[in-house]
Amino acid sequence: MPRQDLEYPKEAHNTVKRYNHLATIPMIGQMGSFDRPSADLGDVLDLYIHGYISARLTNLTRTPSGLPITVSASTVDGLLLSLTPFSHGYNFRSAVLFGHATVVTDPAEKLYAMELITNKVVPNRWNEARTPPTAGEMAATAVMKVKIDTGSAKVRTGPPKDDKGDLENEEVREKVWVGTVPVYTVLGEPKVAEYNLAEEVPKTLVEWRKEVNQDAKEYAELAAVKNLAPEKKKQDDN
Amino acid sequence: MPRQDLEYPKEAHNTVKRYNHLATIPMIGQMGSFDRPSADLGDVLDLYIHGYISARLTNLTRTPSGLPITVSASTVDGLLLSLTPFSHGYNFRSAVLFGHATVVTDPAEKLYAMELITNKVVPNRWNEARTPPTAGEMAATAVMKVKIDTGSAKVRTGPPKDDKGDLENEEVREKVWVGTVPVYTVLGEPKVAEYNLAEEVPKTLVEWRKEVNQDAKEYAELAAVKNLAPEKKKQDDN
Numbered sequence: 001m002p003r004q005d006l007e008y009p010k011e012a013h014n015t016v017k018r019y020n021h022l023a024t025i026p027m028i029g030q031m032g033s034f035d036r037p038s039a040d041l042g043d044v045l046d047l048y049i050h051g052y053i054s055a056r057l058t059n060l061t062r063t064p065s066g067l068p069i070t071v072s073a074s075t076v077d078g079l080l081l082s083l084t085p086f087s088h089g090y091n092f093r094s095a096v097l098f099g100h101a102t103v104v105t106d107p108a109e110k111l112y113a114m115e116l117i118t119n120k121v122v123p124n125r126w127n128e129a130r131t132p133p134t135a136g137e138m139a140a141t142a143v144m145k146v147k148i149d150t151g152s153a154k155v156r157t158g159p160p161k162d163d164k165g166d167l168e169n170e171e172v173r174e175k176v177w178v179g180t181v182p183v184y185t186v187l188g189e190p191k192v193a194e195y196n197l198a199e200e201v202p203k204t205l206v207e208w209r210k211e212v213n214q215d216a217k218e219y220a221e222l223a224a225v226k227n228l229a230p231e232k233k234k235q236d237d238n
Numbered sequence: 239m240p241r242q243d244l245e246y247p248k249e250a251h252n253t254v255k256r257y258n259h260l261a262t263i264p265m266i267g268q269m270g271s272f273d274r275p276s277a278d279l280g281d282v283l284d285l286y287i288h289g290y291i292s293a294r295l296t297n298l299t300r301t302p303s304g305l306p307i308t309v310s311a312s313t314v315d316g317l318l319l320s321l322t323p324f325s326h327g328y329n330f331r332s333a334v335l336f337g338h339a340t341v342v343t344d345p346a347e348k349l350y351a352m353e354l355i356t357n358k359v360v361p362n363r364w365n366e367a368r369t370p371p372t373a374g375e376m377a378a379t380a381v382m383k384v385k386i387d388t389g390s391a392k393v394r395t396g397p398p399k400d401d402k403g404d405l406e407n408e409e410v411r412e413k414v415w416v417g418t419v420p421v422y423t424v425l426g427e428p429k430v431a432e433y434n435l436a437e438e439v440p441k442t443l444v445e446w447r448k449e450v451n452q453d454a455k456e457y458a459e460l461a462a463v464k465n466l467a468p469e470k471k472k473q474d475d476n
């Protein structure tokens with residue numbers, strides 16, 4: 001519907017070649033285990049993802065081990081303003097997962113994944129919305145399951161850091177303000193749709209919004225001033 | 239420094255293979271043109287990116303045309319809560335660029351790119367911080383330049399949308415609240431670093447923060463209720 005597609009302007013000097021545009025598509029995902037639903041993030045989980053899954057992408061997953069896939073996510077938690085631009089940076093959290101994707105065909109697992117993903121967007125939404133799905137919805141909705149082979153995450157917290165040379169320069173330190181600008185995401189005041197007939201915004205949504213907003217602000221503000229990483233033997237220099 | 243690296247838990251059934259971890263690294267980037275500094279986003283620009291550029295990555299760019307590279311960025315502007323989970327979605331903006339990357343070696347161009355990237359993080363920060371860079375900083379900092387071959391962007395705005403079947407079901411419509419939760423990023427109150435000696439937070443930062451926060455909130459709230467995309471001949475169905 002109201003989606004806008006923009007194309008990068010082209011000029012003669014651009015070497016246009018064939019790329020696999022399927023390779024980078026934003027999708028919604030959630031970690032879970034259909035076989036062991038009570039498993040948590042300390043266990044080995046699968047990643048269920050939902051998005052526009054084309055016939056071509058589906059075909060690519062039809063190999064014995066599935067389609068090799070990389071999934072990444074990152075979020076910025078603060079801007080680090082140091083004495084010199086070369087020590088500027090971000091507080092952030094980022095994760096990369098490498099695995100093999102297949103399309104979920106078992107109806108029970110597909111239903112499990114849909115509920116998992118929906119309730120990740122807004123808690124309890126699956127039960128509050130019109131469910132169960134119709135046969136048509138089940139057929140029209142594709143879910144991919146990624147078996148994770150390996151992955152890693154990075155978290156940067158704490159105030160900016162400067163080199164000795166600048167720290168010892170009083171003139172520079174009196175001139176340049178140093179600190180962190182916390183960055184966080186806010187869920188705004190819900191805006192009702194024109195075709196809504198329900199009396200009020202669900203309580204779950206109201207409470208969850210308040211809680212999520214408070215947690216996000218607190219985390220970014222704490223990360224701005226304090227190193228939240230556990231002690232490590234070896235530390236990187238930035 | 240206070241960076242935390244986490245590894246995904248491994249179990250016997252995980253098929254661990256070799257992956258190119260270099261392939262997905264969060265970096266800061268900014269579009270610009272060194273040859274035509276007054277060029278704007280309607281023109282063909284290069285993408286300058288900064289981040290941890292390893293010796294291996296540098297070597298990979300040493301081909302006549304550079305290293306083929308994909309750069310993507312996306313942001314969520316709202317949660318779309320419709321009558322059924324199968325019509326739920328996000329308001330979002332996302333972009334993918336495909337190009338060829340080389341490491342910038344010309345000192346003047348490198349300086350141009352560093353200033354461009356720094357002032358993108360916080361306006362005027364290059365001049366307010368301790369510059370120019372020392373020879374050591376210039377040597378230790380790598381900037382990659384991506385010549386863009388092609389790219390595309392998608393923007394989704396407006397309220398949620400439901401199918402006829404649900405819209406005609408009064409019982410469902412009276413039970414399920416429908417609307418949009420605007421989502422936006424906030425730059426919080428700057429937190430001064432312990433080693434700061436400067437008197438006050440720079441005026442540019444104070445004003446820019448206010449402006450950016452107001453714009454972000456306004457955009458998400460407007461996108462929540464209004465289709466901001468220009469008219470198109472053919473429209474996607476979601």
